[in-house]
Amino acid sequence: MAGNTAVTVIGLGEMGAALAGAFLKAGHSTTVWNRTASKADALVEQGAERAATAAEAAQASPVVIVCLLDYDSVHEVLDPLGDALKGRTVYNLTNGTPEQARETAKWAADLGYDYIDGGIMAVPQIIGTDHAYVLYSGSGTESFERDKPVLSAVGDARFAGTDPGLASLLDLSLLAGMYGMLGGAVQAIAMVRSEGVNAQQFSTELLIPYVTSIAGVVANLARQIDNDEYNVGISAALSMQQVGFRNIVEASRSQGVSSELLDPIQSLMDRRVADGFGSDDFSGVIELLKQNKK
Numbered sequence: 281m282a283g284n285t286a287v288t289v290i291g292l293g294e295m296g297a298a299l300a301g302a303f304l305k306a307g308h309s310t311t312v313w314n315r316t317a318s319k320a321d322a323l324v325e326q327g328a329e330r331a332a333t334a335a336e337a338a339q340a341s342p343v344v345i346v347c348l349l350d351y352d353s354v355h356e357v358l359d360p361l362g363d364a365l366k367g368r369t370v371y372n373l374t375n376g377t378p379e380q381a382r383e384t385a386k387w388a389a390d391l392g393y394d395y396i397d398g399g400i401m402a403v404p405q406i407i408g409t410d411h412a413y414v415l416y417s418g419s420g421t422e423s424f425e426r427d428k429p430v431l432s433a434v435g436d437a438r439f440a441g442t443d444p445g446l447a448s449l450l451d452l453s454l455l456a457g458m459y460g461m462l463g464g465a466v467q468a469i470a471m472v473r474s475e476g477v478n479a480q481q482f483s484t485e486l487l488i489p490y491v492t493s494i495a496g497v498v499a500n501l502a503r504q505i506d507n508d509e510y511n512v513g514i515s516a517a518l519s520m521q522q523v524g525f526r527n528i529v530e531a532s533r534s535q536g537v538s539s540e541l542l543d544p545i546q547s548l549m550d551r552r553v554a555d556g557f558g559s560d561d562f563s564g565v566i567e568l569l570k571q572n573k574k
């Protein structure tokens with residue numbers, strides 16, 4: 281356990297409250313502030329200090345954790361603080377885009393305080409356990425190294441790089457993967473439910489073991505993508521997958537289940553095969569996803 285370090289948590293929604301609880305549990309003096317003050321009550325009972333204002337909270341600790349709904353709320357709370365954040369390191373764990381993170385880092389630099397952006401790769405229930413980790417990025421490498429023992433109270437603290445937008449990009453990319461999986465799971469369950477199959481039994485006995493075993497294929501696709509070689513060491517030819525995928529779409533529809541989650545994937549496969557890349561692996565569809573940066 282790290283020694284007692286003063287930490288402030290601004291924002292006590294589901295996640296902020298879990299973060300503050302983990303700091304308290306690890307023995308850190310924790311000051312909390314939330315727009316709706318009553319959300320601090322349970323934490324105060326556990327030993328947290330309640331700050332009357334966000335400015336008071338910011339001044340209470342060298343390490344200031346911000347976990348609010350979005351960047352609009354972050355700016356609503358932080359912008360009026362003036363000099364209260366001077367000398368502090370702000371770790372903003374609010375979900376946002378890389379662009380928002382970079383803009384906020386620039387804004388903080390102009391005001392003269394350390395700013396590190398973060399992406400929490402955990403749900404509140406597992407904060408403070410070995411299963412939680414948080415990605416951080418920003419120019420304050422020294423601050424991060426100094427604060428790492430404190431930050432580790434909520435989960436493994438992983439520094440991704442000095443670009444403040446990188447943690448967000450990694451976070452959102454991982455969430456893209458997660459939502460792809462969740463969308464696929466809901467589609468699969470809708471299909472079997474159309475014949476009255478029990479969703480929980482299907483998930484535990486078949487879906488989760490299958491998806492878990494197949495996840496290893498991603499490493500192969502990633503290697504192909506890194507090497508720009510979509511036809512080397514292929515797991516399955518796209519032309520074969522395209523035909524099989526059409527059966528999934530048709531079976532869904534005939535079972536009375538919309539194929540709107542599946543249609544974009546079918547369309548990408550069709551285009552890639554029509555472009556002459558049927559003997560490549562699925563990884564080749566990445567070529568169709570590439571667009572100019574906005």
Ligand code: FVH
Binds near residue numbers: 292295296316375404
């Ligand atoms: N909960 C989760 O599973 C995910 C896991 C990964 C990371 N996310 C992100 O964490 C941020 C906070 O999420 P949350 O679960 O704590 O969200 P809520 O419970 O909805 O709490 C929202 C807090 O934001 C405060 N707030 C909203 N708008 C304002 C504003 N204009 N001014 C000041 N504070 C504001 C809200 O305050 P109140 O409504 O209680 O007064 C809560 O403290 C989020 O970015 C997730 O994407 C969570």
